[in-house]
Amino acid sequence: MKLTEHISSGAASDEAIIQLRGVEKTFAARGANAPVTALHEINLDVPRGAILGVIGRSGAGKSTLIRLVNGLELPSSGSVRVDGVEISALEERALRQERRSIGMIFQHFNLLARRTAFGNVALPLEIAGVSKAEIRKRVLPLLDLVGLSDKVDRYPAELSGGQKQRVGIARALATNPKVLLSDEATSALDPETTEQILALLKQVNAELDVTVLLITHEMSVIKGVADRVAVIDEGRIVEEGATYDVFTGPQHATTRNFVSSITGTRLPEHLATRLSATPSAGKEALVQLVFKGEGAAQPWLSVLTRKLDVDLGIVQAKVDHISGRPFGTLVVSLPDVAKLPALLETSKELGLETEVLGYA
Numbered sequence: 001m002k003l004t005e006h007i008s009s010g011a012a013s014d015e016a017i018i019q020l021r022g023v024e025k026t027f028a029a030r031g032a033n034a035p036v037t038a039l040h041e042i043n044l045d046v047p048r049g050a051i052l053g054v055i056g057r058s059g060a061g062k063s064t065l066i067r068l069v070n071g072l073e074l075p076s077s078g079s080v081r082v083d084g085v086e087i088s089a090l091e092e093r094a095l096r097q098e099r100r101s102i103g104m105i106f107q108h109f110n111l112l113a114r115r116t117a118f119g120n121v122a123l124p125l126e127i128a129g130v131s132k133a134e135i136r137k138r139v140l141p142l143l144d145l146v147g148l149s150d151k152v153d154r155y156p157a158e159l160s161g162g163q164k165q166r167v168g169i170a171r172a173l174a175t176n177p178k179v180l181l182s183d184e185a186t187s188a189l190d191p192e193t194t195e196q197i198l199a200l201l202k203q204v205n206a207e208l209d210v211t212v213l214l215i216t217h218e219m220s221v222i223k224g225v226a227d228r229v230a231v232i233d234e235g236r237i238v239e240e241g242a243t244y245d246v247f248t249g250p251q252h253a254t255t256r257n258f259v260s261s262i263t264g265t266r267l268p269e270h271l272a273t274r275l276s277a278t279p280s281a282g283k284e285a286l287v288q289l290v291f292k293g294e295g296a297a298q299p300w301l302s303v304l305t306r307k308l309d310v311d312l313g314i315v316q317a318k319v320d321h322i323s324g325r326p327f328g329t330l331v332v333s334l335p336d337v338a339k340l341p342a343l344l345e346t347s348k349e350l351g352l353e354t355e356v357l358g359y360a
């Protein structure tokens with residue numbers, strides 16, 4: 001199944017495969033260090049089949065949150081369930097068993113230097129007691145899936161960062177997990193390699209039906225791969241929703257900050273300094289028009305100019321696609337300032353958000 005079909009067919013179901021309810025995590029005081037509450041009242045649902053990204057600044061609690069999901073940390077209170085299993089209630093042996101259905105990949109890959117690509121991917125299967133013949137049958141197709149069939153016998157030191165992460169992904173998939181956790185998996189990679197690894201995660205999600213929960217501090221990662229996003233700030237989830245909705249209508253200040261790194265527009269310096277708040281002779285009105293959702297699909301710029309019989313100059317434009325849907329910001333100049341009220345009204349009728357930036 002192609003990715004586009006996967007998204008449009010809504011492969012992510014409403015049922016949550018990962019469910020956090022009322023989770024608090026406090027690290028106990030140690031020596032002179034006071035206790036730290038890293039997570040407060042976390043409620044989060046990751047729908048089966050989704051790719052959900054958790055974004056937050058350094059220290060927001062992302063690593064703690066993801067480590068709770070595979071039982072590397074235990075919650076101080078609240079419930080963490082994966083496919084219906086209460087992770088914190090498991091004994092050590094049952095937890096080890098459960099972790100086979102929860103793969104994880106890491107920022108620094110965590111490969112064993114003395115093992116080849118094959119040996120690294122084989123490791124979780126060896127630990128699970130799988131026979132040598134079965135291991136070969138499982139590992140080679142996985143290395144093929146991640147594009148490394150020609151690197152089977154290479155050691156980590158002989159691989160690029162992107163190739164090491166591919167080994168990490170193959171290893172995480174070895175035990176056929178339902179869920180893949182990604183802890184800043186692209187943070188150590190350049191932008192082009194990041195894109196390739198994100199494309200591979202999408203492929204794994206779509207073709208192997210693996211739900212992905214990833215944490216990142218980069219909004220470009222969320223934009224590139226996630227169909228849902230949760231924003232975490234000082235240990236609390238402050239916003240959660242479909243990626244397109246969060247990008248086009250961020251509610252919380254932290255979210256707005258993250259989003260503006262991708263969608264924000266800033267007037268060029270020479271214009272910004274000339275801008276005045278009140279109209280005067282010879283000055284043009286500068287109006288920002290934001291188009292998204294329904295409004296983005298229609299030829300609204302030509303409708304505006306034709307209907308109002310106005311000349312509009314384009315000062316600045318930024319158009320992007322998020323989850324396959326357009327979203328953009330356009331700053332126009334309007335010489336005939338008398339037509340400003342009509343421009344604002346008609347723009348609103350067309351589904352655009354408007355803001356008068358000033359006069360220049």
Ligand SMILES: Nc1ncnc2c1ncn2[C@@H]1O[C@H](COP(=O)(O)OP(=O)(O)OP(=O)(O)O)[C@@H](O)[C@H]1O
Pocket residue numbers: 027028036037038056057058059060061062063064065217
């Ligand atoms: N084992 C621990 N003992 C005490 N405090 C901890 C421990 N692990 C994390 N913390 C604290 O919990 C808070 C959240 O840390 P966490 O590593 O989850 O944040 P993060 O969002 O992943 O940050 P980064 O992006 O920098 O990795 C921080 O204040 C951190 O100092």
